Amino acid sequence: MSKRKASISVEELTNGDESPTIIKQEPVTPVKQEPFAKAPIVGLNEDAEKVLNLLQSHGTAGVSDDVIAKCYPELGPQDRVAIINKLVAAGKVGIFNQKGVLVYKAKDPAEGTQIKGSNVEEKTVFTIVKEAGNKGIWIRDIRLKSNLIQTQLNKVLKSLEGKKMIKAVNSVAAGKKKLYMLYDLEPDRSITGGAWYSDQDFESEFVDILNQQCLRFLVMKKEQLADKIYDYGPLEAQTLVSATAQEVLKFISELGISKVNLAEEDIKVILETLFYDGKIEKTLLADGTYSYRAVEMLLPPPGFVKMPCGVCPVIRKCSSVGLVKPKTCEYLTDWLKKESEIF
Numbered sequence: 001m002s003k004r005k006a007s008i009s010v011e012e013l014t015n016g017d018e019s020p021t022i023i024k025q026e027p028v029t030p031v032k033q034e035p036f037a038k039a040p041i042v043g044l045n046e047d048a049e050k051v052l053n054l055l056q057s058h059g060t061a062g063v064s065d066d067v068i069a070k071c072y073p074e075l076g077p078q079d080r081v082a083i084i085n086k087l088v089a090a091g092k093v094g095i096f097n098q099k100g101v102l103v104y105k106a107k108d109p110a111e112g113t114q115i116k117g118s119n120v121e122e123k124t125v126f127t128i129v130k131e132a133g134n135k136g137i138w139i140r141d142i143r144l145k146s147n148l149i150q151t152q153l154n155k156v157l158k159s160l161e162g163k164k165m166i167k168a169v170n171s172v173a174a175g176k177k178k179l180y181m182l183y184d185l186e187p188d189r190s191i192t193g194g195a196w197y198s199d200q201d202f203e204s205e206f207v208d209i210l211n212q213q214c215l216r217f218l219v220m221k222k223e224q225l226a227d228k229i230y231d232y233g234p235l236e237a238q239t240l241v242s243a244t245a246q247e248v249l250k251f252i253s254e255l256g257i258s259k260v261n262l263a264e265e266d267i268k269v270i271l272e273t274l275f276y277d278g279k280i281e282k283t284l285l286a287d288g289t290y291s292y293r294a295v296e297m298l299l300p301p302p303g304f305v306k307m308p309c310g311v312c313p314v315i316r317k318c319s320s321v322g323l324v325k326p327k328t329c330e331y332l333t334d335w336l337k338k339e340s341e342i343f
Contacts, residue, residue, distance in 0.1 A: 047075060048083045052092055055106040060131060062096060062103035088120070094127045097147050118163075121148060125156045129166050129180050134188045136169055136179025172197050173314045173324050193313050195260045202331050207311055209257060210270050215279055217251045218243060218294035242283065242291040245271060273310040308335050 054071055055063050068080055075083070084104060087093035096103045107127065118126065128145050129137060143153050157180065160166045168178040172193040179191060196203055222241045232240065249267045252258065271292050274280045282290040308331040309315055317324045326332055 047072070047079065048086055051075075051080075051083050052087055052106060055087075055093060055104055058105075060105060062098070062105040064101055064103055068104075091123070094124060096124075096128070096145055098145075118160075121146070121152065121156050122160055124148075125153070126160060126165060129160075130182055132181060134181055134185045136171070136181040136187065136191060138177060138179060142180065173317065190313055190317075195258070195262055195266050196311055196313065202308065204308070204331075206258075207270070210252065211274060213252060213255060213257065214248050214267065214270050215274055215294065217248055218280055218292060222294050238283070238293065239291070242293040244285075244289060244291050248292070269311050276310065308332060 050072060051068060054068065065080060068075070069077075084093065084095075087104075088095060092107060094105050094107055096105060105127075124146050125142060125148070128142050139153070139157070142148075142157075143150060146153065148156065157166070157168075161168065164183045166180050167183045168180055169187050169191060171177065171179055171191045173190075179187075181187065193202070196207060218241075221243060225237070225240055245264050245267045248271065249262060249264050252262060252267065271280065271282070271290075275282055275292070279294065280292050281295050282292050285291055308329075309318070312318070312331070314324050318329075319325060320327075
């Protein structure tokens with residue numbers, strides 16, 4: 001068996017004719033090769049786009065794998081895993097553990113620029129802390145939601161704090177434990193204690209001064225109309241000697257006795273303590289707010305209404321069990337000691 005020729009002979013080109021057929025070779029113009037365009041790191045196909053739209057429609061609630069399977073039955077388990085991995089790698093989706101069930105949540109597009117350069121663990125922890133808002137989140141809850149071991153979580157938290165993406169805040173309810181929140185957020189009043197706390201210490205003297213000045217303002221209003229009170233009807237006279245919390249706040253702000261900016265809610269707390277002390281009365285107005293006026297006390301107030309519980313910002317969380325309880329309250333213990341020394 002003869003080997004196949006590697007080239008074409010002249011006889012084959014002439015097909016047996018005596019005169020060979022001349023094949024004219026045209027000059028070949030070299031093709032200019034364009035540089036390849038950079039492909040995206042993760043390309044999202046049509047199925048991935050469908051899943052992403054589903055996650056975005058559920059917002060912060062998230063979607064489990066079972067929900068994805070019900071919405072798109074044509075996607076098998078391997079397909080769903082591949083799609084989720086693509087979305088996570090692209091920074092579009094975060095994975096969370098809710099009561100033992102993995103839940104997928106779409107990420108905010110603006111978040112990508114903020115956590116650029118962070119690894120998967122840092123992105124996950126950052127998202128968990130972000131969802132907690134200005135109330136913060138305990139490290140134990142972060143560990144449960146992120147499924148990270150304690151040593152690894154400590155490294156991630158330290159890294160995020162170093163990048164000034166999150167910060168640790170001490171709570172007045174549990175001074176030894178830290179809450180984590182985004183770096184640029186102002187902690188909630190239930191965490192800092194509001195105007196009544198400074199470095200986690202209750203400012204009892206400041207509260208006493210505010211009590212005195214708020215009462216003084218209401219007494220002044222009453223004394224200014226003492227000589228003319230009989231020129232008006234009873235309802236009109238009561239209105240003239242009364243003041244709203246906003247008016248009292250304006251008076252306190254003009255005095256300049258507070259180093260912190262007081263809110264109307266702070267003044268309402270002080271007025272409520274005066275009310276329960278029996279020093280003032282309050283009247284419900286048509287708009288749902290209250291007006292306050294000074295009254296003469298018939299009997300001295302009992303010691304019970306002078307308790308620090310009256311201005312405690314976490315009074316609603318106080319119970320016989322939990323982190324906030326009367327048995328371990330330092331402020332209540334100090335107050336009881338002072339009362340016992342008097343008697």
